[in-house]
Amino acid sequence: MTSSQWSDLDRPPLRGAALERALVRPGGLWTSVRVVPQTGSTNSDLVAEAAAGAPGGTVLVAEEQSAGRGRLERTWSAPARSGIFLSMLLRPAEVPKERWGWLPLLVGxxxxxxxxxxxxxxxxxxxPNDLLVAVxxxxRKLGGILAELAGDAVVVGIGLNVTLRAEELPVPTAGSFALAGAAVTDRETLLRALLRTFAELYVDWVEGKGDPDASGLRTAYSAQCATLGRTVRVELPGGRELVGEATAVDGDGRLVVRTADGTxxxxxxGDVVHLRPWQDQA
Structure with missing residues (x-):
């Protein structure tokens, strides 16, 4: 039997035209929302489009990625239509470039x-860039975020496991909305909510010139960050490690770790490993 986009009824295809009608509005952040059946990497595609002059607010969603990338050039893949794989092209000209590093945290x-x-x-x-759920x-890791500079633009990608089944997990530490018992796993509903919420927060961040305190971003990130208050091991570049308590996120978006000597x-x-279960946070 020939496989088709309807061969797995738990994973219907996205309706690109409906998403664009719902999200693209005059004066709004989003200028286009496109859905493609497959691509290598939505981030790579939008980096190329940014170089060619594509406008800010361009969103590209793929039903499947054959060369998806995470941080540190790690590969990332999932079955077709099992998740949300999207990238957004942003041109925050009003924000000083030294504050653009907050964008992946804003997406989070x-x-x-x-x-x-x-x-x-x-x-x-x-x-800095993972989303977690309890299974x-x-x-468990639900998804990740990757930001890339593209000249005077930033491309931010996000990959989320939605209906990934236990036998499809790439690693035991991965999870999905379905495995977490989510009440809603309809990808269009989740996509609309994500992009609408991001647009609202992005406008506030731009109006605040990217200041993470004036926009409320640092407070919001800290409130939702499962890393803070935990004992962590940070695997640093060059094979070094740092162990201590994650106490804060500073004004530059860096994680502040207090070591045993109080420093x-x-x-x-760096890669962060949580050394205490999140249920043990006090």
Whole structure:
């Protein structure tokens, strides 16, 4: 039997025209929303489009990615139509470039806020770019965020596991909305909520010139960040490690870690391992 986009009834295709009608409005952030059946990487596609002059507010969604990328050039893939794989092209000209590093954290706040309410499961953030859910009481990775500079633009991609089944998990630490018992797994509903919430928060952030305190972004991120208050091991570039308590996110979006001797060290890049279960946070 030949496979088709309707061969898995739990994973219907997205309706691109309906999404664009729902999200593109005069004077709004989004200028176009396109859905493609397959691509290598939505981020790579929009980086190329940014170089060619594509406007800010361009959104590209793929039903399947064959060369999806995460941080540190890691590969990322999932079955067709099992998740939300999208990238957005942003041109925050009013915001100083040194504050553009807050954009992936802004996407995380929007995703955690919108998806927690829509899917009716708690979505938390793991610094710097992961989204977490609980599956059978265990902390699992729901998705990740990747931001890339593209000249005078930023392309931010997000990948979320929606209907991924246990036998399809790429690693045991992965999860999905379905496995977390979400009340809603309709991708169009989740996508609309995510993009609408991000647009609202982005406008506030731009109006505040990217200031994470004036826009309320740092407070919102800290409230939704599962890393803060935890004992963590940060795997730093060059094979070094830092162990301590994650105490704050500073004004540059860096994670502040207090070591055993009481020294507080800001970390701008690194892989974070949570050493205490999130249920143990006090």
């Amino acid at each position: 706040v929007a995703a955690a806020s919108a998806l927690s309410g829509t899917a009716e499961v708690e979505v938390r953030l793991k610094w 059978d009481g265990e902390e 507080e060290r800001p970390v701008g890049a």
